[in-house]
Amino acid sequence: MAIAVIQEDISVRDQVSAEEWKARVDLACAYRLIAHYYVSDLTYNHLSVRAPGEDGAILIKPYDIMFEEVTASNLLKYDYDGNPITAGAPKLKGGGLIIHAGLLKERTDINVVFHTHTEANMGVSSQKWGLLTVNQHAMRFHNRIAYHAFKGFEFNLFMRDPLLKDIEGYKVALLRNHGSLVLGDTIPEAFVMHHFLEFACRGQIAALSAGYENLNFPDEDACKFAANQVAKEGEGLVGGKDWPACLRMAERLFPDFKD
Secondary structure (H helix, E strand, O other), rough: OOOEEEEEEEHHOOOHHHHHHHHHHHHHHHHHHHHHOOOOOOOOEEEEEEEOOOOOEEEEEEEEEEEEOOOOOOOOOOOOOOOOOOOOOOOOOOOHHHHHHHHHHHHOOOOOEEEEHHHHHHHHHOOOOOOOOOHHHHHOOOOOOOOEEOOOOOOHHHHHHHHHHHOOOOOOOOOOEEEEEEEOHHHHHHHHHHHHHHHHHHHHHHHHHHOOOOOOOOOOHHHHHHHHHHHOOOHHOOOOOHHHOOOOOOOOOOOHHHH
């Protein structure tokens, strides 16, 4: 499918499909609420989504703005090789190219990539035992989380293949000594999974204040049962009732996200 360059002198909404505009609004909402709740790492980290109806195109924030500045219109469009489709945009590089474009190119089972550095997910990613089943939010990820060893900053293309190999078949990963990676079919799914992963990590950090030796762990059967409960119900991990509430919250707090 041909991809049209987005021009600077015409409103973005007038140049894209209704499906793409909805994706832009949803992604801008996710950026704003993640900034509100969890992330304040200056201009770093990204959330990205495939551009609906366009083969080989992704939407992602500009590299030099904070999450709290993202709007539906200022999201940029790139191809998988990091070439800009939005007129005037710089070439995509760093994590945007290696992680986001790379995963959306190779993982045909997903459409959304969230990569964040929060105090909690960096903390748990740096603990040798990884995510522990010490709270019910963590049960959602029991035997469903991947780990990727730190090899340096994602500036080089050769770092993509090891990441892809380590997270193959998974939608959630902790990048050791680095942060988190959450993949989804939809933006609501990725947002809700990211939320529960963040709260699981926060709960673990809090519990460890008593010392590892004082932690209480449910038995393995209980952990498996809880994980299967979530897998069978599913709704809570794909947005369900939460995403409409998130949109309402963003409209109250940051109405310009839809601009």
